[in-house]
Structures are given as structure tokens and as C-alpha cells.
Amino acid sequence: xxxxxKSNTSKSQxxxxxxxxxxxxMYRTTMMSVGDGVITTNTEGEVKLMNPVAEELTGWKxxxxxxxxxxxxxxxINEDTRKNVENPVxxxxxEGKVAGLANHSVxxxxxxxxxxxxxxxxxxxxxxxxxxxxxxxFRDQTLERIAQKALQESEVKYRxxxxxxQVGMYRSKLDGTAILAVNRKLAEIFGSNExxxxxxxxxxxxxxxxxxxxxxxxxxxxxxxxxxxIDILTKSEEIRNLSISVHLYPELGYLEGSAIxxxxxxxxxxxxxxLNEELEEIVxxxxxxxxxxxxxxxxxxxxxxxxxxxCKEEGPCIIxxxxxxxxxxxxxxxxxxxxxxxxxxxxxxxxxxxxETALRTKKVQxxxxxxxxxxxxDAWIFYxxxxxxSGGKLHFLMIVEDITERKLDENELKKYRDHLEELIKERTxxxxxxxxxxxxxxxxxxxxxxxxxxxxxxxxxxxxxYRLFGVSKEQIAHYQQFVSLLHKDDWERVQKDVEESIxxxxxxxxxxRIVLSDSKVRQINARxxxxxDDTGKPLRMMGTCMDITERKQTEEEIRKLNTELEDRxxxxxxxxxxxxKELEAFSYSVSHDLRAPLRHVSGYVELLNKHFHSELPxxxxxxxxxxxxxxxxxxxxxxxxxxxxxxxxxxxxxxDFDMNEIVKEVIExxxxxxxxxxxxxxxxxxxxxxxxxxxxxxxxxxxLSNAVKFTRTxxxxxxxxxxxxxxxxxxxxxxxxxVGFDIxxxxxxxxxxxxxxxxxxxEGTGVGLANVRRIILRHGxxxxxxxxxxNGAIFYFSIPKKN
Amino acid sequence: xxxxxxxxxxxxxxxxxxxxxxxLSDHNLANNVIVVRDGVETMDYLRSEGNYKQRKPGxxxxxxxxxxxxxxxxxxxxxxxxxxxxLKTLPVVILTSSREEQDLIKSYELGVxxxxxxxxxxxxxxxxxxQLGVFWAVINEVPLENKS
Numbered sequence: 040x041x042x043x044x045k046s047n048t049s050k051s052q053x054x055x056x057x058x059x060x061x062x063x064x065m066y067r068t069t070m071m072s073v074g075d076g077v078i079t080t081n082t083e084g085e086v087k088l089m090n091p092v093a094e095e096l097t098g099w100k101x102x103x104x105x106x107x108x109x110x111x112x113x114x115x116i117n118e119d120t121r122k123n124v125e126n127p128v129x130x131x132x133x134e135g136k137v138a139g140l141a142n143h144s145v146x147x148x149x150x151x152x153x154x155x156x157x158x159x160x161x162x163x164x165x166x167x168x169x170x171x172x173x174x175x176x177f178r179d180q181t182l183e184r185i186a187q188k189a190l191q192e193s194e195v196k197y198r199x200x201x202x203x204x205q206v207g208m209y210r211s212k213l214d215g216t217a218i219l220a221v222n223r224k225l226a227e228i229f230g231s232n233e234x235x236x237x238x239x240x241x242x243x244x245x246x247x248x249x250x251x252x253x254x255x256x257x258x259x260x261x262x263x264x265x266x267x268x269i270d271i272l273t274k275s276e277e278i279r280n281l282s283i284s285v286h287l288y289p290e291l292g293y294l295e296g297s298a299i300x301x302x303x304x305x306x307x308x309x310x311x312x313x314l315n316e317e318l319e320e321i322v323x324x325x326x327x328x329x330x331x332x333x334x335x336x337x338x339x340x341x342x343x344x345x346x347x348x349x350c351k352e353e354g355p356c357i358i359x360x361x362x363x364x365x366x367x368x369x370x371x372x373x374x375x376x377x378x379x380x381x382x383x384x385x386x387x388x389x390x391x392x393x394x395e396t397a398l399r400t401k402k403v404q405x406x407x408x409x410x411x412x413x414x415x416x417d418a419w420i421f422y423x424x425x426x427x428x429s430g431g432k433l434h435f436l437m438i439v440e441d442i443t444e445r446k447l448d449e450n451e452l453k454k455y456r457d458h459l460e461e462l463i464k465e466r467t468x469x470x471x472x473x474x475x476x477x478x479x480x481x482x483x484x485x486x487x488x489x490x491x492x493x494x495x496x497x498x499x500x501x502x503x504x505y506r507l508f509g510v511s512k513e514q515i516a517h518y519q520q521f522v523s524l525l526h527k528d529d530w531e532r533v534q535k536d537v538e539e540s541i542x543x544x545x546x547x548x549x550x551x552r553i554v555l556s557d558s559k560v561r562q563i564n565a566r567x568x569x570x571x572d573d574t575g576k577p578l579r580m581m582g583t584c585m586d587i588t589e590r591k592q593t594e595e596e597i598r599k600l601n602t603e604l605e606d607r608x609x610x611x612x613x614x615x616x617x618x619x620k621e622l623e624a625f626s627y628s629v630s631h632d633l634r635a636p637l638r639h640v641s642g643y644v645e646l647l648n649k650h651f652h653s654e655l656p657x658x659x660x661x662x663x664x665x666x667x668x669x670x671x672x673x674x675x676x677x678x679x680x681x682x683x684x685x686x687x688x689x690x691x692x693x694x695d696f697d698m699n700e701i702v703k704e705v706i707e708x709x710x711x712x713x714x715x716x717x718x719x720x721x722x723x724x725x726x727x728x729x730x731x732x733x734x735x736x737x738x739x740x741x742x743l744s745n746a747v748k749f750t751r752t753x754x755x756x757x758x759x760x761x762x763x764x765x766x767x768x769x770x771x772x773x774x775x776x777x778v779g780f781d782i783x784x785x786x787x788x789x790x791x792x793x794x795x796x797x798x799x800x801x802e803g804t805g806v807g808l809a810n811v812r813r814i815i816l817r818h819g820x821x822x823x824x825x826x827x828x829x830n831g832a833i834f835y836f837s838i839p840k841k842n
Numbered sequence: 843x844x845x846x847x848x849x850x851x852x853x854x855x856x857x858x859x860x861x862x863x864x865x866l867s868d869h870n871l872a873n874n875v876i877v878v879r880d881g882v883e884t885m886d887y888l889r890s891e892g893n894y895k896q897r898k899p900g901x902x903x904x905x906x907x908x909x910x911x912x913x914x915x916x917x918x919x920x921x922x923x924x925x926x927x928x929l930k931t932l933p934v935v936i937l938t939s940s941r942e943e944q945d946l947i948k949s950y951e952l953g954v955x956x957x958x959x960x961x962x963x964x965x966x967x968x969x970x971x972x973q974l975g976v977f978w979a980v981i982n983e984v985p986l987e988n989k990s
Contacts, residue, residue: 634939638962642861645964674962
């Protein structure tokens with residue numbers, strides 16, 4: 040157990056000195072270990088002290104620099120003009136107050152290297168308030184400049200890509216009330232220009248006024264849209280059809296999208312559809328004509344006095360008319376059952392050889408045979424053999440004439456053949472013309488069309504189709520050839536799409552990549568549908584394909600750039616967090632360690648005063664009082680500085696609350712602190728807002744205590760508090776009728792340790808308004824003030840309205 | 843007159859010790875103060891171990907505890923006290939230079955009875971220490987088994 044005894048005089052004085060030395064040692068250590076360069080000079084501008092950072096940046100060592108002029112050790116020039124800049128130390132000496140350096144200053148080190156820097160100088164005062172020197176604090180900005188430049192370059196790259204993209208791109212607010220960004224292509228689509236569109240969101244017009252609502256609804260469900268088709272109205276009232284892709288960013292409050300004008304493509308597809316229809320109509324007509332021809336044919340055959348008889352190459356008869364039956368002495372039905380290869384009579388009379396020769400040589404064969412009919416009549420018969428193809432098979436046709444009668448009109452058959460040939464020629468020409476038209480339309484629209492005969496496994500396409508695939512007709516004649524041209528990764532998916540489409544007769548719409556002969560990859564969008572027969576059996580697929588390589592590349596590039604930017608932001612954020620942590624650790628140790636020696640100085644001064652008051656001369660007591668005053672001020676400064684640094688670092692704890700409530704609390708507490716003051720408070724009705732309640736209470740405390748402080752020299756104090764509701768923000772204000780200030784210093788008001796009145800008149804450290812500005816900035820608002828000297832002041836701060 | 847009970851005062855800085863005792867002696871509160879220089883010594887005293895094996899049994903009326911101390915700091919001491927069955931009801935007052943929110947939160951989470959920031963101004967400091975001494979050593983009542 041220890042019992043402490045009271046100390047004696049010499050020990051107390053000794054302790055006081057040690058404490059002061061410790062305090063000085065603390066500052067020296069702080070100066071040597073801070074991350075900024077620090078140089079102190081005497082009043083002549085000669086260097087006294089440099090910390091290690093200053094040594095590194097200037098290239099001068101403390102030992103060689105000591106006593107040299109600051110202009111020599113710390114030469115600075117303007118980055119742009121390369122002219123010398125006045126050394127801030129000179130300005131501080133001349134004006135006797137804190138001076139900052141102009142922007143874009145460059146420090147030239149001893150070895151000639153240059154460092155972009157920011158700096159400021161402040162006077163050093165002795166206890167008599169005389170300037171004994173200047174302390175210059177500066178910081179190397181090289182890394183910040185490089186980082187800033189890289190960010191700008193990336194921004195420019197992204198911007199250029201955005202502006203020159205051949206796809207229309209835009210960003211707008213979710214509610215459509217403002218267009219935030221738009222590129223030239225999109226403006227072109229709308230028949231407008233970028234500036235006009237940014238100024239006026241009404242330039243985006245929809246052909247159907249309800250279409251946007253439907254689109255937004257769909258967008259909200261999925262968060263994005265791809266290839267969504269919608270009609271818009273251009274400035275000249277023209278309807279255009281767009282395919283758009285939109286991404287929603289609800290947390291950012293906007294949506295981003297791209298648009299392609301597909302009006303042309305639509306028209307081409309429409310034209311193809313129309314041509315197909317015409318083609319079908321022609322086919323129908325021709326089929327009807329053929330049907331007519333066939334009927335006519337049958338009539339001719341039946342009514343012909345010439346015998347007409349036709350057989351397949353392998354034997355069975357397919358055509359036999361009444362005339363041939365009559366000549367042969369049988370019925371038509373009996374004739375139709377004949378297989379000429381099994382007819383013994385033909386082998387005997389040589390007709391079999393004639394038929395065989397005709398089939399083999401495809402040359403006309405004739406024969407005249409004398410025979411006896413079943414009616415016992417002698418007859419000379421003329422046989423004429425020719426061949427034809429039907430259903431891909433070879434046949435022979437035999438014309439039989441009873442030349443005994445010699446009454447036949449030989450012209451009839453010839454005429455009929457000519458007619459048939461004419462018809463076929465006509466039809467072929469028309470089909471050719473249709474096809475040419477189709478090809479032309481497809482080439483214009485860069486759309487290839489194709490047909491896949493499922494039954495025969497045959498693929499055919501338009502010229503544009505072969506151009507897109509970069510192969511000849513023969514290289515893509517079958518389905519497996521088509522598959523082999525695809526990118527390997529797409530094989531399985533595309534085949535599955537095709538199979539499903541065939542199986543369920545559903546429309547086919549898919550994107551795939553094809554690998555060209557030079558290994559380049561082309562992106563294709565293919566669409567088509569399946570045609571089935573009456574029984575539902577799939578016959579063929581028909582459709583189009585389009586090159587979408589560029590569109591895909593642009594989309595990919597944008598996605599990449601976005602990812603890069605996000606990475607950069609994340610990196611920067613974690614750097615900031617790290618430096619915040621360091622600051623926190625620093626201020627924690629300041630809070631602990633800087634206060635203790637101050638408390639000791641205060642304590643020992645008090646003890647000296649208490650126990651040896653009578654032994655001290657009046658001057659000695661005055662000294663002690665001055666020490667005590669300075670210690671008290673130092674304590675307040677440390678507390679204010681710590682609080683200021685804390686308001687910048689603390690996380691905002693935001694909630695909805697009533698502003699009236701905290702203003703009333705603050706007024707009440709100020710009333711208690713100033714019981715002898717009579718203050719007329721004029722309090723307007725304030726709204727509820729969303730923000731950090733504790734920090735905003737501090738804002739009101741600072742503003743209102745300032746108002747109370749600076750009105751105390753007047754007769755009647757009136758302080759008015761109110762709010763103005765502007766379009767995008769709420770502007771709060773405090774108006775007083777106090778001493779005011781000179782409006783030309785209004786900019787300085789919100790800086791740290793800035794004061795516009797001498798401390799003897801109005802106490803304070805000059806941190807209050809700096810805190811106000813920091814807190815309001817962190818809420819996204821602004822601070823400013825208006826005043827007239829001796830005629831009151833108005834302080835304003837704004838808080839953005841909630842969306 | 844009310845009975846003056848023991849105050850255990852944990853503080854490593856001799857100047858703080860001297861100034862605090864000076865403040866207490868002005869109000870005749872210094873005689874029952876026991877000074878320990880760090881956390882380890884504090885725990886030794888409270889558990890009657892090491893140099894304090896022979897001390898009179900019983901807990902002090904209050905522990906005035908600094909946060910920043912060598913070997914074992916104030917918050918560690920507080921944690922040890924609150925998890926010791928024989929000590930957990932001991933009144934503990936943090937007496938520190940730190941006004942940091944994190945220290946305040948941690949102290950209250952660990953179950954401190956009061957948290958006092960040492961004022962820089964010595965007159966205020968004397969007043970604060972006087973009030974602490976009077977309240978904890980004279981006015982405050984503790985359960986019977988805690989009494990020395």
C-alpha cells in the first residue's frame with residue numbers, strides 16, 4: 040500500500056518543465072512522422088527544420104539546407120507557364136496569416152526532378168504573438184495526377200465508343216422524365232440531334248402511347264429486355280420500327296439501352312413474304328392450268344382415233360385409250376392390266392424389240408405390222424414408239440394407227456405437244472423472274488434466305504446466304520455440312536433448336552457463331568419456320584439469316600469497359616477505406632496521448648498557484664494565468680479537431696425524422712446556456728427529412744449557437760429559422776440581426792479554423808462551420824451565407840429531396 | 843460521520859497519480875486510496891496474489907481504472923473482473939483521457955459502472971475526482987460480501 044505525500048516546490052517546477060519539454064518532443068515527433076513534407080523557416084525565410092518527407096521531395100538534407108534561403112531549397116514554378124511562383128513563405132510573412140499555394144504548382148528538386156505539389160504556409164507565433172517564422176506543409180501529388188489522367192483517358196475511350204457506336208444508345212431516368220445520355224446514332228433514328236434530345240425528353244415518342252408502359256412493365260419483371268420490338272415516331276412524324284435492348288439499374292435510378300432501326304429489315308421481310316405469296320399464287324395458277332391440261336389430255340386420249348398406249352420401263356401399262364383397245368380387240372380395263380414384258384405376241388411380232396430399243400436409245404422407233412384382228416379383219420397397223428419421263432421414271436409411249444383406214448389427222452398430237460412445251464417455257468420464265476427479285480431484295484437487306492428440305496436432306500439458299508457462310512453451294516448442301524460450319528460450342532444447342540423446331544413445328548429463332556475459312560468468327564441470327572404436309576409430316580424449313588457480328592462485338596466491348604470501371608471503383612474504395620482506418624488510428628492516439636501532458640501542465644500550474652500563491656510576485660501569477668489560458672485553448676482545439684475529423688469519417692446513420700423536433704431541442708438547450716439573454720425565436724414549420732439525426736442536430740447547434748453568439752452585442756435579438764422548398768432540394772436557413780460580416784469573406788467562412796472576428800470579441804476555434812459544411816456535403820447538400828457588416832447574417836444549407 | 847471505504851486506483855502515469863491523489867486529499871479522501879501501476883498488479887490485488895498475498899481480505903468500494911496501461915490494459919482488466927465470480931459485482935469506473943466513441947461502447951459492453959473523461963482543466967478535474975470519491979467511497983452501497 041502506498042500513501043502519496045504532498046510534493047515540494049522545486050519538484051513541482053521541475054515537473055512543469057519536463058512536461059513542457061515532453062509536449063515539445065511530441066510535436067517534433069509528430070512533424071517528423073507525418074506523411075506530408077514540412078519545412079520551418081525563420082522570419083528571414085531561411086530554413087530551420089525539414090522533416091524526412093521534405094528532404095526526399097526537395098532532395099536537400101536538413102544539414103545542408105539549414106540556414107539557406109527557402110527559394111533555393113524549395114523553388115516552385117507554375118506547371119503551365121513554367122514561370123516562378125511566389126514562395127508562400129513570403130506571403131505569410133507579408134500578410135501574417137495562413138496562405139495556400141496556387142493550383143498546378145511544381146516543385147523542382149535539387150537534382151532537377153519535378154513534383155506537382157499542393158502546399159500551404161502558416162505563421163509561427165511566440166507568446167507575444169509576434170511572428171517568429173513560418174511553417175510550410177506540402178504534399179506530392181504525382182500519383183493523384185497519374186490516377187486522375189488514367190481515369191480521364193478511360194472516360195474518353197468509353198465516351199468515343201458510345202458516341203460513335205453504330206447502334207443507338209441511351210440512358211434515361213426510370214420514370215422517363217429525363218434523358219441522361221444519348222449517342223448520335225440514336226438521335227439519327229429519331230431524326231433529331233443529341234443536344235435537342237438531352238434538353239427535351241419529349242423527343243422520344245412512341246407510335247402507340249401505351250407501348251412504353253407495357254415495355255417498362257416487362258422490364259421491371261425481368262430487369263432487362265433483349266431484341267424487344269417497338270414502334271417510335273421520328274421528329275418528322277415517320278413511324279420506325281426498332282429492336283431495343285434495355286437494362287434496368289434501379290439502385291442507380293436509371294435504365295440503359297441500345298436500339299437498332301429494323302424498319303428496313305421488316306420491309307425486306309415483308310417483301311419476301313409478298314413475293315412468296317405471289318409465287319404460291321403462280322404455282323396455284325399453273326397447277327390449275329396443268330389440271331386443265333391433264334383433263335384436256337385425258338379427253339384427247341379418250342376421244343382420239345389414234346391408239347395411245349404407255350408403259351413403265353419395267354412393264355406395267357399406265358395409259359390405254361379406247362382406240363388402242365378397239366384396234367387390239369380388247370377392253371380398256373384389259374389393256375391396263377398388260378405388262379408388255381410378259382406379252383408373248385409382242386416378242387413374236389417384234390414390237391417388244393422396238394419398245395426395248397426406244398427405252399434404251401430414247402429414239403423414236405416405228406413399225407408397220409400386218410395382222411389379223413379378232414374379228415378376222417386384215418389390217419395394216421402403224422406403231423410409233425417414243426419415251427418420256429414421269430415421276431422420275433422412264434416410260435415409253437406407243438401411238439397406234441390403223442393405217443388401213445388412212446383417215447387419221449396426224450396433226451392433232453403434234454399440236455398438243457407444242458402447247459404443252461409452250462406452257463412449260465412460260466412458267467419457267469416467270470419462276471426465274473420471281474427468284475431474281477427475291478435475291479435482289481435479300482442482298483439489299485443483308486439478309487440471306489435458306490430452305491432446308493427435311494425429307495431429302497438438301498439445303499439451298501440465296502446468294503447472300505452463301506456469302507454470309509463464306510462457302511459455295513456444294514459446301515453447304517446437307518444438314519451435317521451446315522453443322523460442321525458452326526462454332527463447336529454451338530453445335531449441340533443449334534441442333535437441339537432445329538430438332539425441337541421440326542418436332543413441334545414451332546418457329547425457329549436462334550443466334551449462333553460460324554467459323555469462316557480464315558478462322559474468323561461471324562455471329563448469325565437465324566429465323567425460320569417449318570412447313571408440314573396434310574398429315575402433319577414436316578417437309579421443309581424456310582427462313583432467313585442475318586450477320587449480327589458487329590452488334591455482338593459492341594455489346595461485348597461495352598460490357599468489358601463497364602467491368603473495368605467497376606473494378607477501378609472497387610479498388611479506389613478499398614484504398615480510401617484503408618487510409619480512413621489509418622486516420623482513425625492516428626486520431627485515437629492523438630485523443631489519448633496529446634491530452635495527458637496538457638492535463639499535467641494544467642494540474643501543476645494549479646498546484647503551484649494553490650500552494651505558493653503568496654510567494655509569487657504579481658508578474659509570476661500573470662505568467663501562470665497565461666499558461667493556464669493557453670492550455671485550456673489547446674484542449675478545446677484538440678477536441679474540436681478530433682470532432683471535425685470524426686464527422687468526416689463516421690458512417691451516416693440515416694432515418695426519417697422530424698426536423699422541428701431537433702431544432703426545438705437545440706433552442707431549448709441554448710436557452711439554458713444563455714439564461715441572461717432575451718431572444719425572439721421565429722420558427723417556421725419544418726418538414727420531415729431523411730438523414731443522420733445526430734449529425735444534423737450538430738449542424739443546427741452550430742448555426743444557432745453562432746446566431747446567439749453574434750447577436751449578443753445588439754439590443755434586440757431576433758433569430759428566424761425556416762425552409763424554402765425548391766425543385767430538387769429543401770433549403771433551410773437561419774437569419775439573425777447580429778454583427779454580420781463582410782460578404783467578400785463569405786467563401787472563407789466554412790474553412791477549418793477560419794474566423795472573421797477577433798477572439799477577444801467572439802470566442803471560438805473556427806471549426807463549427809467547417810463541421811456544418813462537412814455534414815451537409817455528406818448528405819449531398821450545399822452550404823452558403825449572405826450578410827452585411829453590422830446588419831445581420833443568413834446561413835443556408837440544402838438537403839436534396841428524396842426521389 | 844460516514845465510514846470511508848477503500849478506493850483501488852489503477853494508473854500507470856505517476857503525474858496522474860500525484861494529481862489525482864492531490865485532488866482527493868483536498869477532501870480527505872486520499873487516505874484510503876491504494877495505487878496499482880498496471881492491469882496485472884490490479885488483478886494481483888483483487889485476487890490477493892503476488893505482492894498482495896498478505897493483504898486484508900475483502901473487495902474495495904470501487905476501482906478507478908485507466909484504459910491505457912502497460913502489460914494488461916483497462917478493458918482487459920474489466921473483462922477479467924466481469925468473468926470472475928468473486929469480482930463481477932465490483933463497481934468499476936473508467937477514468938481516462940479518451941473521449942473516443944469506440945472506447946465508450948466497448949467499456950459499456952463489458953459492463954462498466956461509469957465512464958469519466960479526465961477534464962484537461964485542473965479545477966474541473968479536481969471536481970470530477972472529488973465527486974467520484976465521495977459517491978463511490980461514501981454514498982454508494984454495495985452487497986455485503988463486497989465490503990472490506
